[in-house]
Amino acid sequence: MIIRAARFTRGRLVALTLVCLACSRGTAAGAAADPAPNTGPEDHASPPQADPIPIEPAREAFLSGWMPLDPTGVPRFAERYPQYDGRGVIIAILDSGLDTDVAGFRTTSTGDAKVLDLRDFSGEGRIPLDPVTATGEGDVVTVGSRSLTGFGRVVSHSISQEYFAGRIAEIPLGTPLVVDPEAPPGSDLNGNGRYQDTLVVIVTRAQNGWVLFADTDGDGSLSDERPVHDYLMGHQTFGWATGPDGRPPLAIAANFSEHEGRPVLGLMFDTSGHGTHVAGIAAGHDMYGIEGFDGVAPGARLLGLKIANNARGGITVDGSMERALAYAVAFGERRRMPLVINLSFGVGNEREGSATIDRFIDSLLARHPGVVMTVSAGNDGPGLSTMGFPGSALRPITVGATFPLVFLARPANGPVPEDPMAFFSARGGKLAKPDVVAPGVAYSTVPRWDTGNERNGGTSMAAPHVAGLAARLLSAAAAEETSVAATAVKRALMVTAMPLPGNSFVDQGTGVPDLPNAWRWLQQAVTGGDGGETGKPGTTVAHWTIIEEQSGTATEQVNIPAVAAMGPWDIETTAPWVERPHSAGSAGGFRLDFAARRDSIAPGTARTALITGWGGGEGGADRSGGPVFRVVYTAVNP
DSSP states (O other): OEEEEEEEETTEEEEEEEEEETTOOSOOOOOOOOOOOOOSTTSOOOOOOOOOOOSSOHHHHHHTTOSOOGGGTHHHHHHHOTTOSSTTOEEEEEESOOOOSSTTSSBOTTSSBSEEEEEEOSSTTEEOOEEOOEETTTTEEEETTEEEBOTHHHHHHOSSOOEEEEEEESGGGOOOTTTOTTSOOTTOTTOSSOSOOEEEEEEEEETTEEEEEEOTTSSSBSTTOOOBOBHHHHOOOBOOOOSTTOOOSSOBEEEEEEETTEEEEEEEOOSSSHHHHHHHHHHOOSGGGOTTOOOSOTTOEEEEEEOOBGGGTSBEEHHHHHHHHHHHHHHHHHHTOOEEEEEOOOEEOSSTTOOHHHHHHHHHHHHOTTOEEEEEOOSOTTSSSOOEESTTOSSSEEEEEEOOGGGSOOOSSSOOOOOOBOTTSOOOSSSOOOOEEEEOEEEOOOOGGGTTOOEEESHHHHHHHHHHHHHHHHHHHHHTTOOOOHHHHHHHHHHTOBOOTTOOHHHHTTOBOOHHHHHHHHHHHHTTTSTTOTTOOOEEEEEEEEOOSSSSEEEEEEEEEOOSOOOOEEEEESOTTEEEEEEEEETTEEEEEEEEEGGGSOTTEEEEEEEEEEEOOTTSOOOTTOOSEEEEEEEEEO
């Protein structure tokens, strides 16, 4: 099954395809066997490439507002609360990887290390290791057809005198330029213009754990190489730099574990660029070395968890996502830091709301009520009921996309119009989704090899924007020594969002979040002393009907789960063809009854309506906390 995300590449709109094996479990299969390096005339060397140039200089992008923060009120919030910028909060990015060798991921706004850990759960970076011994008076090691001198450097760091070698081949890592001139050269790990290299790593146990050595400069010697530890230990990365400019095209992190006394090695890298771009939107700080060029929450710290096998078109499986989610939750708990998880990933639903991963996510978030999760809605819009999973899960904040007009020419006279809904953003129908919408295009961080793709679009870009908003709210709450539930954060963003004219709930949820208003709402809720749970989150359900008779009025009944209060309510509807909504008792909750005029829905069309119940109180309904329930009703006349 395939999901296509709109992506701006070198000035034009193309399709980015992500593939998900929805029903499989466990990691994807390993890469094909490593071929020997080919150094003859059939080495498929690409012609010398000019230095890549960005789609637009970063400073001009910054001044043009191409990290669109205004629509959600981030600058207004930052002006009043400059320290509530995500500091003290972790944002976990579950995606294609994260390249830390990009200005924007070095430190937070407070000078702390930006990226706390990098882990590969996709299996793409798993490197088989075999024992190896030195020859030539102990200073030469041979792996396959490759011999490296300077092995004494490795010996000097070893406490076990056991050595292991592994190889990583470029061919399985993606489409090279020589095959597809439009493809980014992510598979050329060492930047030498070839894609058939096989690169060698040597592993041994040092005083402080397993370490890796590699001939990163391509001179055939290890004598001048440094030991690379597990990323969690030293925040180290490495990269092969044998190209003409001597700079590695991407940063690689080492993940070490141990099995029966032998090392297990995984390498984490981003040969897609998607995850690095997403992370910059959520929490980039001084991107491209430009002061103030920030993502939504520059004070937040990042956790980069790779779930996508980029060599196989961005493939992931339930098992990869489940392990990454569990790791993120455990990591946040060990650090005792609030956690936001962003998943800009998904696939189109066949039966919305029935996916195994949806149930897993809802169960995980129920067990960990402080964890906020944002998920992209998918890019299969604008058709009705096109929501992807796991955007169809109940508990996460599902985010659709708007199109920021800052990327178009501004009108010569008059005000700039409001950002419209993005045509590609997935819509609800059978599901009461999305929850909110946010800017779906941004100029953000990319790996060095992906220069020119700084401007990307899709709901993948909208979800991390809302993740950053959530991080700012959690940062503000922590600074004021209060704790809030994830459901309260979601409710604050939804209740105070600004709807876009001409769009229904199935298009936009409640609209575009407004961060200052969300914080004011959350402050009022928290003063109730229950962590922002006052009134409980408004229950939102969907009701879908296929019209079989073309005339008359149909009576509809919707069962709604129990809410905090059982009435009385003020019940409203947005559609004149929905009449007489009223409530009736029902086991475990209540039932909403209403009438729908069939003759108002023409054959071959569908119509949607939002029915909202507001809590009653003295002098009328109390609307400060948002609605008690919503019913998103869709009637289809085939």
